[in-house]
Amino acid sequence: MASARPSGRPRDPDVDRKLADAAVDLxxxxxxxxxxxxxxxxxxxxxKASAYLRWNxxxxxxxxxxxxxxxxxxxxxTGSVRGDLARLVLQMTELYGGEHGRAAMRLAxxxxxxxxxxxxxxxxAQDQVMAARAxxxxxxxxxxxxxxxxxxxLLDALCGGAMNHVLTTRLAPRAVRDAAPPAAEYxxxxxxxxxxxxxxxxxxx
Amino acid sequence: MASARPSGRPRDPDVDRKLADAAVDLxxxxxxxxxxxxxxxxxxxxxKASAYLRWNxxxxxxxxxxxxxxxxxxxxxTGSVRGDLARLVLQMTELYGGEHGRAAMRLAxxxxxxxxxxxxxxxxAQDQVMAARAxxxxxxxxxxxxxxxxxxxLLDALCGGAMNHVLTTRLAPRAVRDAAPPAAEYxxxxxxxxxxxxxxxxxxx
Numbered sequence: 007m008a009s010a011r012p013s014g015r016p017r018d019p020d021v022d023r024k025l026a027d028a029a030v031d032l033x034x035x036x037x038x039x040x041x042x043x044x045x046x047x048x049x050x051x052x053x054k055a056s057a058y059l060r061w062n063x064x065x066x067x068x069x070x071x072x073x074x075x076x077x078x079x080x081x082x083x084t085g086s087v088r089g090d091l092a093r094l095v096l097q098m099t100e101l102y103g104g105e106h107g108r109a110a111m112r113l114a115x116x117x118x119x120x121x122x123x124x125x126x127x128x129x130x131a132q133d134q135v136m137a138a139r140a141x142x143x144x145x146x147x148x149x150x151x152x153x154x155x156x157x158x159x160l161l162d163a164l165c166g167g168a169m170n171h172v173l174t175t176r177l178a179p180r181a182v183r184d185a186a187p188p189a190a191e192y193x194x195x196x197x198x199x200x201x202x203x204x205x206x207x208x209x210x211x
Numbered sequence: 212m213a214s215a216r217p218s219g220r221p222r223d224p225d226v227d228r229k230l231a232d233a234a235v236d237l238x239x240x241x242x243x244x245x246x247x248x249x250x251x252x253x254x255x256x257x258x259k260a261s262a263y264l265r266w267n268x269x270x271x272x273x274x275x276x277x278x279x280x281x282x283x284x285x286x287x288x289t290g291s292v293r294g295d296l297a298r299l300v301l302q303m304t305e306l307y308g309g310e311h312g313r314a315a316m317r318l319a320x321x322x323x324x325x326x327x328x329x330x331x332x333x334x335x336a337q338d339q340v341m342a343a344r345a346x347x348x349x350x351x352x353x354x355x356x357x358x359x360x361x362x363x364x365l366l367d368a369l370c371g372g373a374m375n376h377v378l379t380t381r382l383a384p385r386a387v388r389d390a391a392p393p394a395a396e397y398x399x400x401x402x403x404x405x406x407x408x409x410x411x412x413x414x415x416x
Contacts, residue, residue, distance in 0.1 A: 166371025
């Protein structure tokens with residue numbers, strides 16, 4: 007493994023794994039402004055040379071690490087629009103609230119300032135749009151949703167809702183956090199809230 | 212104004228203003244990990260001594276600057292739940308998409324890692340909860356909303372929606388951004404989406 011071949015040495019998957027974990031953790035904790043290859047290597051306990059041999063700069067290192075560590079958002083056909091959307095919300099609370107959640111949040115936040123990150127974030131956002139479009143298309147075909155259902159507003163409500171839920175739960179007092187429903191239950195209830203009319207029938211609006 | 216009284220010197224509002232602007236801008240661009248009093252003073256073009264005399268540490272400087280620069284979320288009674296919520300959404304897209312929007316987003320994001328920021332963010336979040344509670348209470352009294360309307364889900368959808376709208380619009384191609392509705396129109400349409408049932412009546416759900 008660590009034999010001293012001077013070039014063409016096969017990449018050590020263990021070193022790759024350590025560097026990717028360290029890169030995502032560091033970015034999640036401190037963001038882009040203090041992200042350096044040196045700091046990633048220090049955290050990974052890996053020599054700097056390995057990292058400089060592998061990547062053309064810190065943008066590439068971070069982009070690759072984020073791709074490998076942040077789960078992709080996918081479309082799941084559960085047979086009903088409620089079920090499909092609940093799975094989508096669950097994937098999003100896992101993305102933002104899970105092990106690498108802070109890195110995923112920062113990516114959304116800092117992407118506008120950095121072309122390499124922007125591309126990565128745009129890909130995640132596009133996955134969300136594609137999944138939501140497929141779900142809405144099936145919902146319309148099944149007769150569950152009106153023809154003119156807005157994918158954009160639906161995504162703002164559901165993606166944004168998942169993000170807001172994670173942000174506010176994280177800072178809530180312990181007792182409130184403990185009383186919160188499990189993620190899957192939150193996803194179902196929240197989708198029901200968004201899908202079901204809130205306005206009282208015959209209300210004065 | 213800038214007379215050389217060695218102590219008890221009145222605070223110069225111009226210096227205060229420059230430091231607050233610089234602190235919020237710097238935090239918005241780079242986040243907490245590279246936030247230092249020195250960097251704020253450099254950016255403000257103000258001597259370090261002024262800042263060290265004014266604040267006990269960078270936490271206090273930033274917390275005070277954020278309080279003065281981020282507009283408070285308030286409850287506005289427009290006469291209907293739709294109007295009230297549209298005003299709330301508009302305030303939130305202005306908070307996150309306005310001049311100090313990146314600082315507001317970072318505050319939401321980084322608050323969990325820093326007690327002083329957590330307190331500041333919790334206050335903003337509480338303003339949102341109080342405004343939403345008042346709006347829902349009026350909506351129920353007017354017969355517009357069912358008695359059991361969930362303030363939590365409503366806020367997740369609306370606050371989160373505003374945040375997601377700002378994040379995705381910011382990164383959209385120029386043509387898409389230009390075609391986006393003005394903020395006030397987005398707020399109204401989005402509130403209509405959330406308040407009005409999406410499920411087709413008699414649908415197979």
